[in-house]
Amino acid sequence: MSWTTIWDGPLTVKSLARIQSITAAIHRKTRKGERGECWIWTGTVVKGFGKMTVEGRQLYVHRVAWELANREKIPEGASILRSCSNLTCVNPDHLSLGCQGDIMSSLVARDKWPAAKLTREKVLQIREKLKFMTQKQIAKEEGLNVATIGRIKRRESWKEI
Numbered sequence: 001m002s003w004t005t006i007w008d009g010p011l012t013v014k015s016l017a018r019i020q021s022i023t024a025a026i027h028r029k030t031r032k033g034e035r036g037e038c039w040i041w042t043g044t045v046v047k048g049f050g051k052m053t054v055e056g057r058q059l060y061v062h063r064v065a066w067e068l069a070n071r072e073k074i075p076e077g078a079s080i081l082r083s084c085s086n087l088t089c090v091n092p093d094h095l096s097l098g099c100q101g102d103i104m105s106s107l108v109a110r111d112k113w114p115a116a117k118l119t120r121e122k123v124l125q126i127r128e129k130l131k132f133m134t135q136k137q138i139a140k141e142e143g144l145n146v147a148t149i150g151r152i153k154r155r156e157s158w159k160e161i
């Protein structure tokens with residue numbers, strides 16, 4: 001697994017030109033659907049993930065796409081989670097930063113890891129946060145799927161608390 005980043009310092013005019021050329025390289029090899037749909041990488045795919053060469057370095061396209069869209073570096077060891085099931089999707093709207101291993105994160109993202117990460121205390125905290133935060137904000141903060149938060153809110157799960 002490579003944690004390589006495209007950022008090597010603060011944004012300057014020179015680095016902005018570089019970023020634009022990397023962005024253009026991604027767009028040239030990406031098939032975009034309608035608004036909100038997946039952007040499918042049509043370039044090199046290694047073990048299911050899109051890869052591209054940037055200045056001689058092999059990078060994961062979805063990680064580069066996330067860094068470009070968010071203008072920040074992916075922290076060491078962090079993963080990029082996707083809300084869709086296309087491994088080659090590079091639509092930044094479908095990508096978000098996570099802190100666990102890729103496999104577990106994608107399980108969380110698809111909501112197939114429901115009770116394991118949730119404890120009674122955690123659910124109570126989430127209920128408390130629901131009073132002043134949106135479900136999306138909480139999901140991001142807790143590393144959970146929005147649907148999971150929704151079910152807690154509607155008491156479809158953890159209704160005994």
Ligand SMILES: [Zn+2]
Binds near residue numbers: 094
């Ligand atoms: Zn997608």
